[in-house]
Amino acid sequence: MDRAKSCFENLAIFGRPPAFDEKLHVGRPNIGDRRRLLERIEDLLDRRWLTNSGPYVEEFEQQVSEMVGTRHCIATCNGTLALEIAIMAAGLTGEVIVPSFTFIATAHALQWRGITPIFCDIDPGTHNIDPHRIEQLVTLRTTGVIGVHLWGRPCEAEALAEITRRHDLKLIFDAAHAFGCSYRGQMIGNFGNAEVFSFHATKVFNTFEGGAVVTNDDELATKARLMRNFGFADYDNVTHLGTNGKMSEVAAAMGLTSLEDLEDFIAVNHRNYKQYERELADIPGIRLSSYDESEKRNYQYVVLDIDEEAAHLGRDALQKVLWAENVLARRYFYPGCHRMEPYRSCFPYAGERLPNTERLSRRVLSLPTGTGITADQIAEICRIIRLAAAHGPEVREKLKRSNPTELPNP
Ligand code: T4K
Secondary structure: OOOOOOOHHHOHHHOOOOOOOOOEEOOOOOOOOHHHHHHHHHHHHHHOOOOOOOHHHHHHHHHHHHHHOOOEEEEEOOHHHHHHHHHHHOOOOOEEEEEOOOOHHHHHHHHHOOOEEEEEOEOOOOOOEOHHHOHHHOOOOEEEEEEEOHHHOOOOHHHHHHHHHHOOOEEEEEOOOOOOOEEOOEEOOOOOOEEEEEOOOOOOOOOOOOEEEEEOOHHHHHHHHHHHEOOEEEOOEEOOOOOEOEOOHHHHHHHHHHHHHHHHHHHHHHHHHHHHHHHOOOEOOEEEOOOOOOOOOOOOOEEEEEOHHHHOOOHHHHHHHHHHOOEEOEOOOOOOHHHOOOHHHHOOOHHHHOHHHHHHHOOEEEEOOOOOOOHHHHHHHHHHHHHHHHOHHHHHHHHHHOOHHHOOOO
8 A cells, every 4th residue: 555654644534545445354264275175075075974973073073182182072063052061061050250351152151041140350461350359259159150261361270270169169261262372381271170162263263163162071071062962862862951062064174174274373373463563562552462472372362452541542543543444453342241231231230340341341452363464464554553643632633523424333
């Protein structure tokens, strides 16, 4: 894109053409070797075995178990069903303590099972559930805690294990973001009673749609496996309440292919992250959330934390600037589950005990990364952010004066 680079009036919110002709998405899928994928699809069609524990699903489960180092992997049709199955297999009932600063599926998986999610505040440093705030939420109805490894940055698993042990509670991790990540040298997947991955298209590693329950607990694994397939223990023999949470063969074919390229996907994410880090350095009030690079990370989320006062520009204003340029930055996970239905109606005052969630969900913005974006595009996104931040008052003024219909409505 050729334009007078330093003049803020060349930003698209001032009526200029957007920096990008095509929309840049946050969750563009990583796609591995197409030839291998198509070969596998030919195979499964030839075999006429499309779902219900086919050979690709079995191979996929085996490979995930080996990679993560867990005794069991139960592959599912998506991460939400995997959460529901893990919740049921662990025997959760009554109330379960969860962060509100997460994708809505974490809370819905509980509510869908008739369990009340009790929202706990996060640590503003880690963005994860704050172990220090859990015990005050425990009641006679509490049966468990679900930690979410947000952005693939692990929860304080040891502290959570200690608290849940003390109160005789189950501990599950929503590891939807944390495939390929580690905590204190051990792969995510090995903590709590069970952990749950999402292999949705937008994740670093995808099976189109998909997920998995991973665990080292044999009994829980047996239950989860039964529950995934309606409770069938054998032909004509149902031994458990169950659902249909099965992964299909075509999803497993994608998974096996994506696994072969996972290291490359992560390397690209890492390179993108480092570029953002370099090119967004030293902008007052705008900080990139950091990763502990001594551990395994998948760098799938590039998350800005915007301090409106210091940046002279709020998160929502910056998002509008970016959307006008066709950069579809996302406000994950605004406004927090507690401000969405049905939780907003059930707990209208929950926000009062969630000050960090409320504050952070108004400040963070996720930027595009993955194999679908180029270094030049990242450089241009960073230039736009720097330019907007350098002219916060003018940008704010322009947005205030704009007819809302002139601007995209993120
Ligand atoms: N727990 C946590 C902590 C999670 O983050 C999630 C899912 C779950 C549990 C549940 O796992 P799953 O049941 O989904 O396996 C997206 C994903 O749909 C969702 O999987 C993910 N978290 C969440 C963080 O992001 P949306 O509502 O933002 O999706 P959408 O359609 O707006 O897509 C996101 C971006 O990706 C858009 O810019 C479009 C782009 N995109 C999307 C798809 C599907 C593409 O470029 N290509 C595509 O194929 O939820």
